[in-house]
Amino acid sequence: MRWEHLDQEPxxxxxxxxxxxxxxxxxxxxxxxxxxxxxxxxxxxxxxxRHVLTDRLKKLVQNDVLVKTPYQEKPRREEYRLTEKGLALHPVIMSLVHWGNTYMTDDEHGAPLIHIHKSCGHRMSPVTTCSHCGEPVTARDIRVEVGAGWEGVVKTPRTE
Structure with a gap:
């Protein structure tokens, strides 16, 4: 598997x-x-x-994660806003934050940012739940099966 061909993997x-x-x-x-x-x-x-930032922002726009929106006309200036596809990455970012807060923080000072649920006002951590029954799930609670997107593409089924 080559880095530049990851987008073609099943x-x-x-x-x-x-x-x-x-x-x-x-x-x-x-x-x-x-x-x-x-x-x-x-x-x-x-x-x-600037070069690296331009490259990364361009890739996120090309992949519909961000959209450029004008905020000024003369001279024309644009800002980057998350699309629905970009907003869908929120659980990913929250999971990374939670992992970092759990395993990578300074014990003396604790987490650098605290996430508060606006609705109830309490500190929160992301929880993965089953979309069918609502029960919390961990890696040990899931079985992986080969789906239609993998069958026919790879001769020997692999799991992610």
Whole structure:
């Protein structure tokens, strides 16, 4: 499996990584969820080179994760906003934050950002639940089967 061909793999993880599997892309997405929208703001917050930032933003726009929206006409200036496809990455980002808060924080200081559920006002952590019964699930609670998107593409079924 070659990095530049991940988007052609029959594996959903590989195809997803072809779009967001770069460290700068994930950090850009983090900032998008924190409300950052303008190129200069990304650049100053991240300390990323203009070339790399331009490349990552262009890829996210090409893959319909972000959309460029004008906020000024003369001169024309645009900002980057999450699309529905981009907003659908929120559980992914939240899971990464939760993992980092659990395993990568300084024990003395704790988590750098706290997520509060607006509806109830309490601190929250993401929970994966079954879409059918609503029961919480972990890796040990799931069985993986080969689906139609894999059959016929790969001779020997593999699991992700």
């Amino acid at each position: 594996c959903s993880v590989a195809r997803t990584l072809s779009v967001i599997g770069d460290r700068w892309t994930l950090i850009i997405l983090r900032d998008c969820f924190l409300g950052v929208r303008r190129f200069e703001k990304f650049e100053s917050r991240l300390g990323i080179t």
